[in-house]
Amino acid sequence: MRAVLQAGAYLGGYAGILFGGAGRLDWPMAWAVVGLNAAFTMAAFLVVDPDLIRERSRPGPDFDRRDALLASLGFVWFAPLALLVAGLDARFGWSIPIPLAVELGALLVLALGYALGLWAMRVNRFFSTFVRIQRDRGHVVVSRGPYALVRHPGYSGFIFASLAVPVALGSLYGLLPVAVGTVVFVLRTAREEATLRRELPGYAEYAERVRWRLLPGLW
Numbered sequence: 001m002r003a004v005l006q007a008g009a010y011l012g013g014y015a016g017i018l019f020g021g022a023g024r025l026d027w028p029m030a031w032a033v034v035g036l037n038a039a040f041t042m043a044a045f046l047v048v049d050p051d052l053i054r055e056r057s058r059p060g061p062d063f064d065r066r067d068a069l070l071a072s073l074g075f076v077w078f079a080p081l082a083l084l085v086a087g088l089d090a091r092f093g094w095s096i097p098i099p100l101a102v103e104l105g106a107l108l109v110l111a112l113g114y115a116l117g118l119w120a121m122r123v124n125r126f127f128s129t130f131v132r133i134q135r136d137r138g139h140v141v142v143s144r145g146p147y148a149l150v151r152h153p154g155y156s157g158f159i160f161a162s163l164a165v166p167v168a169l170g171s172l173y174g175l176l177p178v179a180v181g182t183v184v185f186v187l188r189t190a191r192e193e194a195t196l197r198r199e200l201p202g203y204a205e206y207a208e209r210v211r212w213r214l215l216p217g218l219w
Contacts, residue, residue, distance in 0.1 A: 003057035007041050017080055018169075021087020029103055029169055030090075033110065040114040047118065049125045055137070056129045063132035064195065070188040071130060077181030078162045086166050086174035095172040106167035113161030120146050120154035127154055131192045133199045141202040143209070149216060151207060152189050156214045159185060189213055 015034045019025055045053065089095050121127045123145035126134050133139055146153035159182050166174025193213065196203040213219055 003053045004045070006057055007045075011038050011041060014079065014083065017083045018087050021084045022090040023087075024091075027090060029107075030087075032107055033165055033168055036107070036111055036114065040111075040118055044118060044121065048121045051137070052121065052125045052127060055134070056127070059128050059130050059132060060134060060136055061132075063128070063130040064191075067131040067188060067191060067195075068129075070184055070191065074181045074184035074188060077177045077184065078158075081177040082162065082166060082174050082181070085177055086169040086171035089171035089173050090169065095170060098167065098170045098172070103168050103170055106164040109164040110161050110168055113157040113159075113164060116146060116157030117154045117161070118157075120157065123147065124154075131195055133195070139200065141200060141206045143206055148210065150212045150214055151210050152192070152213055155185055155189055159214070186214070186219075 011034070014037060018030050018034065019027070022030065124142040124147065126137065126139050126142065128134060150156055162178050162181060163175065166172070166178060193207070197207065
């Protein structure tokens, strides 16, 4: 129930900030973005391990407080600020027009990013909200599915989806806060790597096999 209430509050806030910034409800692309967000949120309750859903809604003991701070800072730039800027952009027309085909392509990238994140949660029952070595849940290295390609596919999917949102909404200015959030999440990934290498048995060997953290061929 706690996770359901959190999801409802998140979706309500997501839509409220977006449409509140725009000052109107007749915005089809915004409804498409909110609808995709809602669809994948509901899908998570159907395909993700219920024990992981509970862990993500209320992380267990000994989670990394500094990681929680970084995650919260990154999320503020990704969601409230980026959505607010995109909404205000729609109201005041700051950005140059973006072709509809580009906006629709961004919607596809958004869906693919969410799908990658959902896949990562599906195969990795230790995908907690914040970094912690989950000894109470039998934490082991997961190397199947998207983890055979990159070491942090959930973050990859979230970043790509977040970058796609302002474009789908026709807001180039909305990319600015997302860029800041991306930098924060890259720093977060580097910190998490250090923790996993130091404390999770087998992770260093896994990192030698799977070279890339977020994007194959780049980093």
